[in-house]
Amino acid sequence: MSTARIVVHDAYLIGDVDRRLFGSFVEHMGRAVYGGIYEPGHATADEHGFRTDVLRLVKELGPTMVRYPGGNFVSAYNWEDGVGPVEDRPVRLDLAWRSRETNRVGLAEFAAWSENADVELMMAVNLGTRGVDAARNLVEYCNHPGGTYWSDLRRSHGVADPYGIKIWCLGNEMDAPWQIGHKTAVEYGRIALESAKAMRRVDPGIELVACGSSNRWMPTFGEWEATVLEETYEQVDYISLHNYYEDVDGDAASFLASSDSMDDFITSVVATADHIKGKLHSRKSIQLSFDEWNVWHQTEFHSHDGSREAWREAPDLAEDVYTVTEAVVVGSLLISLLNHADRVRMACIAQLVNVIAPITTVEGGAAWRQTTFFPFADVAARAGGVALRLDIDAGRHETAKYGEVDDVVAAATWDEGTGEIVIFAANRSLDRTVELDLVLGGRFEGYRAMAHRVLTHDDRDAANTADRMENVTPRTVSVTDSVAFPPVSWNVVTLRRA
Secondary structure (H helix, E strand, O other), X not given: OEEEEEEEEOOOEEEEOOHHHHEEEOOOOOOOOEOOOEOOOOOOEOOOOEEHHHHHHHHHHOOOEEEEOOOHHHHHOOHHHHOOOHHHOOOEEEOOOOEEXXXXXXXXXXXXXXXXXXXXXXXXXXXXXXXXXXXXXXXHHHHOOOOOHHHHHHHHOOOOOOOOOOEEEEOOOOOOOOOOOOOOHHHHHHHHHHHHHHHHHHOOOOEEEEOOOOOOOOOOOOHHHHHHHHHHHHHOOEEEEEEEEOOOOOOHHHHHOHHHHHHHHHHHHHHHHHHHHHHHOOOOOOEEEEEEEEEOOHHHHHHOHHHOOOOEEOOOOOOOOOEXXXXXXXXXXXXXXXXXXXXXXXXXXXXXXXXXXXXXXXXOOOEEEOOOHHHHHHHHHHOOOEEEOOEEEOOEEEEOOOEEEEOEEEXXXXXXXOOEEEEEEEEOOOOOOEEEEEEEEHHHOOEEEEEEEEEOOOOOOOEOEOOEOOOOXXXXXXXXXXXXXXXXXXXXXXXXXX
């Protein structure tokens, strides 16, 4: 057994935790929509065709915001196809995922579902095959009260009040060669700027997210962010980050240290954004929107590209089954986001249902929680108030990919109203139990650990499946004189004044 000494002091603050940090993502990809949140004829379906068993799990998971409708899907999407009478909507070829899109679910349906799920809608516009005109028209359709062509069209579709969508993504992954309408940084920066200007003229109160790099390994990473921000700086509020993590080589030790890579990614983008701020002599700081992140078995997914049957409706794509190890990685990535809460103001785990998701369904059957459901639900439910900057002294171990890394990573939040401190910790060691040594200072003197919730398993490859839906679940551990984190574990420790 080793020890992790964690100093918690009320003088060491990162910043307020924006609740939009706990967002998710629903793209028209695979069975995320059709067969995921929406399945008319299912025993639990409501009058609109949405699965209420899935909705209950979504509410338990607790996302605060959902990005829609893509993703790669949005870069060839005509938003007009998804409004108005369902029976009049066209069936289209979706070039992103080589599927048939029926448009049975569009803006009105998803907005209504979002309201039922108590999540904020984050909307993306197509800057791949379309541009300024379609983007500003969509804002008018969604947010203008009435008396104009597009707002009155919405009203004729049975939606009298504006949707009032506040957060808008200016396209998706436009740096990527796989993207429909891929652009250079200058090309994208120009169309993003002009779209932003037009959209803001329709609704000055919206917040806009410019596309950053598709991942930190892109050959244009850094240069892309700098060029795009130099073009758009005064018209946008956020730059996006996307990255997925996987164990490619069976190197569990390196995989468990993935949050070190996320930390480096975030600090690099912050440095670039602040460089452009200085270069432009701007008074405002660009914030970060990490609006695609998760564990994804991408190597396996892309190896099947040539054998996929094209033009199916809602094919089963990227339906990864997640292990305890992967749940601990997801937890550690959440810790990284919390530890950068001063600049990362929004984030979306991608995706919500079936497609690399914490929730899985069977067509006509059950819905259940994957292992990755639990750390996200813990943080979404418990992380509030102010993020604390922890001083951690823990054991270290060697990894092939990242060199020497800490056994334990942790984040903490403090709710001044309730007085409660919550520590979120991941033990990334494969073989060492770590005992928690808390040092509490300032107003936190006299606090002690009152509750400990842990997710672990004797088999770190254990998962929840259709025939064993509760194989892996968190448990509450009795807190006496000490708190110990088992190897490969996700932990939530609650502190209150004794």
